[in-house]
Amino acid sequence: MISKYILDSISRGSLIRIMFERGKRLKEEFGNENVYDLTLGNPILEPPPEYFEALKTVSELRHHGLHRYMVNVGFDDVRANIANWLNQKGLLPGATKEHVAMTIGAGGALNVILRAILDPGDEVVIFAPYFVEYLFYVAAHQGKAIIVDTNSDFTLNLDELDKKITRRTKAVIINSPNNPSGRVYTKELLNQFVALLEEKQRKYRKPILLISDEPYRELVFDNIEVPPVCAMYSNSLMVYSWSKSLSIPGDRIGYIAFNPNIQAPRMLDALSFCLRLLGFVNAPATIQIVVNKLLDVTVDIQQYQKKRDRIFNALQAAGYEIVKPEGTFYLFPKSPDKNNITFIEKALERRVLLVPGQGFGCPNYFRIAYCTDDRTIDKALEVLVDLR
Numbered sequence: 001m002i003s004k005y006i007l008d009s010i011s012r013g014s015l016i017r018i019m020f021e022r023g024k025r026l027k028e029e030f031g032n033e034n035v036y037d038l039t040l041g042n043p044i045l046e047p048p049p050e051y052f053e054a055l056k057t058v059s060e061l062r063h064h065g066l067h068r069y070m071v072n073v074g075f076d077d078v079r080a081n082i083a084n085w086l087n088q089k090g091l092l093p094g095a096t097k098e099h100v101a102m103t104i105g106a107g108g109a110l111n112v113i114l115r116a117i118l119d120p121g122d123e124v125v126i127f128a129p130y131f132v133e134y135l136f137y138v139a140a141h142q143g144k145a146i147i148v149d150t151n152s153d154f155t156l157n158l159d160e161l162d163k164k165i166t167r168r169t170k171a172v173i174i175n176s177p178n179n180p181s182g183r184v185y186t187k188e189l190l191n192q193f194v195a196l197l198e199e200k201q202r203k204y205r206k207p208i209l210l211i212s213d214e215p216y217r218e219l220v221f222d223n224i225e226v227p228p229v230c231a232m233y234s235n236s237l238m239v240y241s242w243s244k245s246l247s248i249p250g251d252r253i254g255y256i257a258f259n260p261n262i263q264a265p266r267m268l269d270a271l272s273f274c275l276r277l278l279g280f281v282n283a284p285a286t287i288q289i290v291v292n293k294l295l296d297v298t299v300d301i302q303q304y305q306k307k308r309d310r311i312f313n314a315l316q317a318a319g320y321e322i323v324k325p326e327g328t329f330y331l332f333p334k335s336p337d338k339n340n341i342t343f344i345e346k347a348l349e350r351r352v353l354l355v356p357g358q359g360f361g362c363p364n365y366f367r368i369a370y371c372t373d374d375r376t377i378d379k380a381l382e383v384l385v386d387l388r
Contacts, residue, residue, distance in 0.1 A: 005139075009136060019039040019344075020037070020039050020353075022348070022353065023035055023037045023039060026348075026351055026353075030351060034351060035351045036351060036352045036353065036376045036379045036380040036383070037372065037376065038352065038353060038354055038355075038369050038372065038376070039354065039355050039369060040369060041179065041244075041329065041330065042249065042369075043243075043244060043249065043299070043329065043371040044372050044373055045247045045299045045300070045303060045304075045371070046247060047248050047299070048294075048297055048298070048299055048300075050294055050297045051246055051248065051290065051294060054290045054293040054294055055290050057293075058286055059286075066285050066286065066289070067286075069282070070282050070285065071272070072272040072273075072275040072281060073100070073101040073102060073268060073271065073272045073275065074100075074101060074102025074255075074283055074288055075102070075292075076097055077292070078102060078288045078289065078291075078292045079097035079100040079101070079102065079255075080096070080097040082097075082257070082292075083095040083096050083100050083257070085295045085296075086257055089228075090231060091230065091231060092230055092231055092238065092257050092260075093231055095259075095260060098268055099259070099260055099268070100256070101257075101268065101272065101275065102253070102254075102255050102282065102283035103253075103256055103275070103280070103283055104252045104253070104280050105241045105243055105249070105252045105253060105254045106215045106239050106241035106243070107133065107137075107241075108252070108254065108280055108283075109239040109241070109255065109256045110134075110137050110173075110213065110239055111137055111140070111141070111278060112274045112275055112278060113237055113239070113256060113271070113274075114137055114138060114140075114141040114171075115141045115274040115277065115278060116267070116270040116271055116273075116274045117170055117270075118141045118143040118170060119142070120142040121168065122142075122143050122144070122168060122169075122170035123143065123144050123145075123146050123168040123169045124138045124143045124145055124146065124169075124170060124171045124173060125148055125165060125169060125171070125172040126146065126147055126172075126361075127147075127148050127150050127156060127173075127174060127175075128147050128148065128360065128361030129154065129178070129357065129360035129361055129365070130147075130173075130361055131175060131179050131180075131213070131360075132359040134173060143170070144168075146164050146169070148160045148161050149361075150183075153183070153323055154183040155183065155185065156174070156185060156189055156193055158192055158193060161193075161196060165196075165208065169208055170208070170209060171208065171209040171211050172197065172208065172209070172211070173211045173212075173213060174193075174210070174212055174213070175212075175214075176214070177216040177217070177219060177220055177326065177327030178216075178327075178328065179328055179330055180328075180330045180332045180355075180357075180360050180367040181325065181332045182323075182324075182325020182326055182327055182328045182330055182331065182332065183323070183325070184226055184326040187227040190227050190229050194210075194229070194233045197210060197233060198233070201235070207235045207263045208235065209235050209236070210229070210230070210236040210237070211236075211237050212229050212230050212237070212239065213239045214226070214239060214240050215240060215243060215245075216244055216328045217240065218245040218301065219244055219245065219304060219327050219328055219329060220326060220327035221301070221305040221325075221326060222305075222326065224326050224327065230257070230258075230259055231259075233259070234259050234262060236258065236259045237256055237258040237259075237262070237267075238256070238258070239256060240255050240257070241253070242254065244328075245299065246291070248287075251284070252283075252284065253283055253287045253288065254283075256271055304329050304371065307370045307371075307374070307377060308329070310377065311331055311377060311381060312324055312325070312331060314384075314385060315331070315333055315381075315384065315385075315388075318384070318385040319336075319388050320334065320336065320384075320388060322334065329369060329370050329371040330368060330369055331368045331370065332357070332365050332366070332368075333365065333366060334364055334365055335357070335364055335365060336387070336388050340356055340363060340364055340365065341358075346387055347384065347387060350387075352383045354367065355367040368380075
């Protein structure tokens with residue numbers, strides 16, 4: 001009764017979720033406090049106080065018609081405010097509400113975009129390491145994912161990208177700050193990247209869309225800035241979510257914003273239709289109004305930086321080969337064993353849960369999510385240092 005594609009996808013599954021489920025079973029057997037789970041990017045920090053104040057204010061206002069259907073792309077005033085904010089920050093100059101669509105988080109946004117742009121067999125270029133769900137998203141909308149390996153320091157390998165873009169390329173997805181590596185692409189590198197895309201557009205005489213997935217945009221350390229790549233390239237769409245910056249992944253709120261100069265005059269219409277087609281209809285009304293009041297608010301990023309520093313320093317001192325993350329709340333060390341599944345199993349035997357790099361397109365690595373409590377981190381570090 002279930003489709004062959006879905007059964008196959010379940011069997012391949014998200015390694016993050018598979019490890020998370022194994023962790024649940026271990027916690028049932030040994031107790032939560034005796035299992036050290038570093039698998040899921042589920043932030044332990046509570047939302048900032050401003051979030052609860054805004055939520056309380058919205059709940060007390062009794063907005064007339066707040067809970068009815070709305071236009072699929074979201075409230076006009078929310079979209080206009082976001083567009084104005086994007087202008088002020090230099091992230092998307094010239095944007096208006098007509099260039100913004102509210103979505104069910106970043107995952108919903110990516111699915112809406114891919115449904116709107118892909119015809120069967122269109123190619124979408126993705127850099128490894130990549131967010132594990134990208135492959136499923138592309139396949140679900142009849143596209144074909146083309147993987148490009150990054151350099152050893154996880155920066156974009158433009159020589160490889162040059163070889164992989166073809167006449168069938170419809171879009172390129174980038175994710176900076178990157179999940180799982182924590183890499184932030186520099187402005188110089190992005191200028192070269194954009195120049196290559198523009199060259200390919202001229203060569204093939206067709207638009208190539210850039211999809212910039214930016215849910216970790218505010219989670220950067222050491223005074224590093226995330227260059228506004230969508231302001232640098234006309235045929236671009238930005239994907240954003242408040243799941244990480246406000247620690248509200250369960251509230252499922254984000255947006256798509258696209259460059260006003262994109263070569264797709266009906267892009268907003270297409271996004272609106274696909275929101276309805278996919279059953280999202282519109283983003284949650286109450287939370288749209290809440291985040292509209294919090295565009296400059298984030299959790300305390302310094303807490304994540306302290307966790308990063310503690311883990312990175314300990315693993316590096318122990319001899320792990322590891323690139324220092326510049327953002328997110330992940331580290332992506334190289335496995336000390338040739339077979340990283342063997343290493344993952346050794347850690348699991350000592351009740352430390354990690355995610356194998358296979359799910360991110362890098363089988364010699366493993367991911368650590370450090371958006372958890374300090375006790376879990378300390379106990380896991382004892383095991384990881386010992387296993388080295």
